[in-house]
Amino acid sequence: MNDMRENDIAVPAYEQRSTQFMNTEFYVDPRVYVPNAETELMMAFVLEHIEKNDLGQGTFVDVGTGCGCNAITVAKRFPGSRIIATDISPEALEVARYNAERYGITNITFVQTDLVAGVNEVPDLLFGNLPWGDDDHLLQTNTKEGLALMPDIAVFAPDGIVGAYVRLAEQILQKNWTTTLIAETGMLGIDILEENLSNAYTWKRVQLDSQLFDYSVTVFKFEETKKGQLVHHHLIYQATVNRPDLNVESGETLIRFLKDIVEEIGVKILIAPQVAFSHQKAWTGIVGIITSHISFHYWTVESYLQLDVYSCKPYDVEHIVAYLNKYWKASGSKSIFLEREVDRDFMIKYI
Ligand SMILES: C[S@@+](CC[C@H](N)C(=O)[O-])C[C@H]1O[C@@H](n2cnc3c(N)ncnc32)[C@H](O)[C@@H]1O
CATH class of the missing domain: 3.60.90.10 (S-adenosylmethionine decarboxylase)
Structure with a gap:
């Protein structure tokens, strides 16, 4: 066990009702998942993607917003954008709304729904850190003990290791959205992705620089439905x-x-x-x-x-x-x- 794993971030964050994410302080309590350092890597990638593609005035969806850290990070950096932050948990959304209010953020709409089922606008970009539900693929800054304190719905996906992303992709296809999804896939290997993701869209595993370990996001591209x-x-x-x-x-x-x-x-x-x-x-x-x-x-x-x-x-x-x-x-x-x-x-x- 290395030091990071022994240093369980979950307990102190709940006790202090506070955690740091992308140099911003967020209120957290046991109603929400405590964001971790790896998701900061994903969000740095998301911010870069928005800038590179000139999407600063765009519409984004943060799927499974939890305490709102990802949506709020984007809302602060791109005040001209519009963000729809979804979560299936009404309790998580209460916390996310509270965090947005604290920063006077007005460009986020919070929606309680399964993934993006209740989203009707076509977004320019979706991003998300959804539950993976597999003890074998814990990230370095999570521990089983820490995760046990977090809401089950945030950690365990009933539909298996990449099941939440597979279902999300199916919802996007069904809506005929032409868009991009950036998803945190952590330590999941290419073999697991190949086994689970379909060829109805293109997807690419991108390994992000991490001194900690092999960390990845997966970028899905949904093109206009071709015959x-x-x-x-x-x-x-x-x-x-x-x-x-x-x-x-x-x-x-x-x-x-x-x-x-x-x-x-x-x-x-x-x-x-x-x-x-x-x-x-x-x-x-x-x-x-x-x-x-x-x-x-x-x-x-x-x-x-x-x-x-x-x-x-x-x-x-x-x-x-x-x-x-x-x-x-x-x-x-x-x-x-x-x-x-x-x-x-x-x-x-x-x-
Ligand atoms: C791993 S946590 C991530 C929270 C936050 N986005 C972050 O990066 O720290 C996953 C979040 O997805 C939410 N979630 C789980 N299943 C969902 C579903 N079917 N639809 C929408 N949100 C869901 C959970 O309530 C939880 O807030």
């Missing part, structure tokens, strides 16, 4: 198969099959695979992936299979057909491959 982003690749496959070993007892095997197919096309599971055996002595199975799905129906008596692989991520269709033929010991399989794109006729290919 190309809405292409879906749909394989419709049917075959007579030779798998007498698959019977009423084969639920686990078929769940494994759905997981394997998801792995073959290299996407992330959104809705866990489910299978069910029906009175027609047939198995039905489905797994949800982002904005698409894979499903099958297998009649055990007739030894007949119908299967759909519907994916927004392009995949090697010949490889998947070969994989299916082999797995199911298929004879006479037939496939159609459709490319579906908004405002365009189906592109059909027979395989």
